[in-house]
Every structure is written in C-alpha cells, then in structure tokens.
Amino acid sequence: MSAVAEAVATLQSGGILVYPTESVYGIGTALSAGGAGVERVRHAKGSAKGRPFLLLAADREMAFGLWSEVPDSARVLAERAWPAPLTLIGPARSDLPPEFLGESPAGVPTVAVRVPSDPWLLGLLKALGEPLLSTSANRAGGTPPKTFSEIPLGALAPDLAIDRGSCEWGVPSTLVSCLGAKPVVLREGAYALDLDGGENRSE
Numbered sequence: 296m297s298a299v300a301e302a303v304a305t306l307q308s309g310g311i312l313v314y315p316t317e318s319v320y321g322i323g324t325a326l327s328a329g330g331a332g333v334e335r336v337r338h339a340k341g342s343a344k345g346r347p348f349l350l351l352a353a354d355r356e357m358a359f360g361l362w363s364e365v366p367d368s369a370r371v372l373a374e375r376a377w378p379a380p381l382t383l384i385g386p387a388r389s390d391l392p393p394e395f396l397g398e399s400p401a402g403v404p405t406v407a408v409r410v411p412s413d414p415w416l417l418g419l420l421k422a423l424g425e426p427l428l429s430t431s432a433n434r435a436g437g438t439p440p441k442t443f444s445e446i447p448l449g450a451l452a453p454d455l456a457i458d459r460g461s462c463e464w465g466v467p468s469t470l471v472s473c474l475g476a477k478p479v480v481l482r483e484g485a486y487a488l489d490l491d492g493g494e495n496r497s498e
Contacts, residue, residue, distance in 0.1 A: 302314065302457060310324065314456075315413060315457060318464045318484065321441065323336060329392050330426075336348065347406075349408065349430070363387060372473070380464055383408055391406060395428070431450060439467055442461045443460065
C-alpha cells in the first residue's frame with residue numbers, strides 16, 4: 296500500500312495523521328471525523344479547548360465551500376497566491392461542527408482555510424476528497440517541527456505518521472483575515488504578502 300493510500304485509509308476511519316506540509320509538519324484528522332476528531336487532535340497537542348484549527352483543501356472550490364460567503368478580496372488573494380502557505384479566515388458555513396470554528400470580534404463564526412503547495416499533500420487531499428484539519432505537529436507551546444525527527448511522536452501518539460524529511464519553509468503559514476472590508480494580516484509567516492498588489496514568498 297502506498298503512503299497516500301495508507302494515509303487516506305487512516306483518515307477515512309477517523310484516525311489521526313502526522314504529515315508534511317510545505318511550511319511545517321502537521322497533525323490532523325478528516326473533516327468527516329467531526330468534533331470527536333478535533334478533540335482527539337486537541338488532546339494530543341494539549342491545546343486549550345476552543346482554540347480553532349485551520350482546514351486544508353485540495354483546491355479553491357473545496358476551500359471556499361467551507362465559507363458561507365466569499366468576499367471578492369478573498370477570491371483575488373486565492374487566485375493570486377494559492378496553492379501556497381497562506382491561510383485565509385472567512386465566515387463559516389452554518390453546518391460545520393462548532394469544534395472547527397473560531398469567532399470574529401463581532402461574534403461571527405469563522406473558519407480558516409488554505410490550499411497547500413506541497414505536491415505530496417495535495418495528492419493526499421485529492422485522494423481523500425474532503426478537507427483535512429491541520430495544526431502544527433508539536434505539543435502546545437512547543438516549536439513547530441520542520442523535520443520529521445523534531446516531532447514528539449511519543450507525546451502526540453498519532454495513528455500514522457508520514458516521514459518525508461524536511462519541510463520546504465520551516466515556519467507556519469501566513470494568516471489573513473478576510474472578514475472586513477479589506478484583508479488584514481494577523482500573523483506573518485512563510486508567505487510574504489503585499490496587500491497593495493504584489494507578493495513574494497519568504498524564506
């Protein structure tokens with residue numbers, strides 16, 4: 296069985312997977328695992344209850360299908376950048392499990408999404424056919440792992456861990472809110488973004 300097929304089987308059974316992204320190694324579960332899957336990931340990391348995680352998607356259609364509406368500014372950013380280590384936050388679809396959601400200052404339920412650029416991970420997402428919960432594969436407060444050897448596998452106890460050496464960038468994705476009239480960078484990361492029109496990927 297190939298690594299992709301094994302990973303898909305693990306996720307489809309509600310399992311927890313450690314996997315490479317272009318930014319850092321991630322740990323997560325399939326959207327279909329629901330709130331129980333989110334809580335398993337949260338327990339593995341030791342994260343505070345209520346802290347939202349992002350969702351990875353195979354393409355823009357899958358990613359924006361998680362939002363209740365897509366602002367024009369978000370479409371422009373996605374068309375310009377994705378696939379890339381760039382995460383966009385938007386208004387969540389009403390039927391998503393609450394464990395996947397964050398909340399805007401105005402009390403609007405939100406969900407963070409991105410289309411990754413790592414070819415292996417994109418292949419996994421296409422084979423899986425649904426979004427994948429993602430958070431860095433470290434215990435809460437720890438350093439996001441750039442290499443497989445840095446992952447605290449004993450503490451995280453995933454059902455399956457995929458070793459593909461070092462990640463391309465080694466820092467988390469850039470995080471942008473698309474909830475207001477204009478996008479706002481909430482966290483600088485692997486993707487250097489110029490919201491006035493240009494952008495450069497950073498090391």
